Amino acid sequence: xxxxVTGGGTGGHVIPAMILIRELMKRKCEVLxxxxxxxxxxxxxxxxxxxxxxxxxxxKGKGVFRSLKGIGLIFIxxxxxxxxxxxxxxxxxxxxxxxxxxxxxxxGVILKIPIYLQEQNAVxxxxxxxxxxxxxxxFLGFKDMTESLPLRKTVITGNPIREDFLxxxxxxxxxxxxxxxxxxxxGSRGANFINQLIVDAxxxxxxxxFSFIHQTGKDNKEKIENIYKEYGFDAEIFDFSTNxxxxxxxxxxxxSRAGAMTVTEIIHLRIPALFIPYPxxxxxxxxxxxxxxxxxxxxxxxxxxxxxxxxxxxILNGLYENPQKLLEMSQKACSFKLNNPAKKIIDCIWEEMCxxxx
Numbered sequence: 001x002x003x004x005v006t007g008g009g010t011g012g013h014v015i016p017a018m019i020l021i022r023e024l025m026k027r028k029c030e031v032l033x034x035x036x037x038x039x040x041x042x043x044x045x046x047x048x049x050x051x052x053x054x055x056x057x058x059x060k061g062k063g064v065f066r067s068l069k070g071i072g073l074i075f076i077x078x079x080x081x082x083x084x085x086x087x088x089x090x091x092x093x094x095x096x097x098x099x100x101x102x103x104x105x106x107x108g109v110i111l112k113i114p115i116y117l118q119e120q121n122a123v124x125x126x127x128x129x130x131x132x133x134x135x136x137x138x139f140l141g142f143k144d145m146t147e148s149l150p151l152r153k154t155v156i157t158g159n160p161i162r163e164d165f166l167x168x169x170x171x172x173x174x175x176x177x178x179x180x181x182x183x184x185x186x187g188s189r190g191a192n193f194i195n196q197l198i199v200d201a202x203x204x205x206x207x208x209x210f211s212f213i214h215q216t217g218k219d220n221k222e223k224i225e226n227i228y229k230e231y232g233f234d235a236e237i238f239d240f241s242t243n244x245x246x247x248x249x250x251x252x253x254x255x256s257r258a259g260a261m262t263v264t265e266i267i268h269l270r271i272p273a274l275f276i277p278y279p280x281x282x283x284x285x286x287x288x289x290x291x292x293x294x295x296x297x298x299x300x301x302x303x304x305x306x307x308x309x310x311x312x313x314x315i316l317n318g319l320y321e322n323p324q325k326l327l328e329m330s331q332k333a334c335s336f337k338l339n340n341p342a343k344k345i346i347d348c349i350w351e352e353m354c355x356x357x358x
Contacts, residue, residue, distance in 0.1 A: 005031060174252050197307070268336070
């Protein structure tokens with residue numbers, strides 16, 4: 001039984017795809033993944049299942065020439081997927097978002113192959129909104145804060161999380177004689193604003209009170225590592241990791257962008273956080289993701305224009321002096337419970353399509 005999973009370009013789309021692929025493979029499905037050429041798929045998906053990598057580029061907000069080029073690339077990739085599906089028709093397609101999913105989903109619609117969508121963000125992306133009328137079900141990571149999707153098709157399952165996140169974990173604050181460990185997380189590509197904010201704050205923080213874990217992105221690792229050494233901080237630096245749950249579990253507080261998967265993982269592990277959403281995210285979806293966590297009471301949110309070195313130093317010193325605040329934030333995340341969303345999504349598809357066994 002052939003199933004197609006499509007979407008990618010960034011970790012926020014590729015990681016849910018990977019998790020869903022693994023769940024499908026547990027059920028003895030043959031999986032074809034359609035992702036983007038040049039994305040991080042090559043680090044995460046290649047070797048897991050059969051893949052087809054499509055050369056596509058975004059259309060929205062790209063200017064006339066680049067938009068026309070993007071449309072042309074999407075059309076060529078659409079023809080490629082049509083050819084693949086005519087040779088062997090999949091039972092269904094799961095789209096996890098990103099413009100690279102468009103050609104595959106278009107081919108599915110034309111050939112009347114059942115399609116399902118998994119939307120990670122609190123604000124649905126362009127691909128999700130465009131293909132929602134054609135989807136049999138839309139699985140949501142968070143409640144749709146825009147209420148733009150057909151309610152009868154939506155199922156709030158939470159975002160798929162990796163198996164290592166399903167291992168029980170109890171958050172604990174640092175001891176009175178220990179250091180507060182702060183995890184700086186900028187997403188799969190790093191975050192220059194957050195990197196610089198931390199670097200600016202280091203001279204005003206006490207190396208005997210704070211230690212750091214810092215995902216810098218590939219372009220800044222060496223430079224930032226040297227700055228931590230200059231100020232004498234205990235710090236573990238890396239550019240990207242596919243096995244990040246261990247870093248989460250070592251952390252007392254997280255400073256991060258607000259991609260859907262990051263927010264999901266942090267709330268699920270009940271780790272207090274400060275989210276600084278990427279200001280240019282389409283539909284401002286990172287701010288909406290962060291607001292979801294802030295409304296639970298387990299996180300703070302500041303836009304880039306509202307936070308500087310002095311405020312960050314004040315926040316961190318305040319939390320160090322009052323660790324009870326961290327415990328209170330952690331406890332407020334308890335209302336957000338995930339119970340293997342990937343399994344829940346595939347179970348729902350199995351039930352709707354009356355798939356009994358493979």
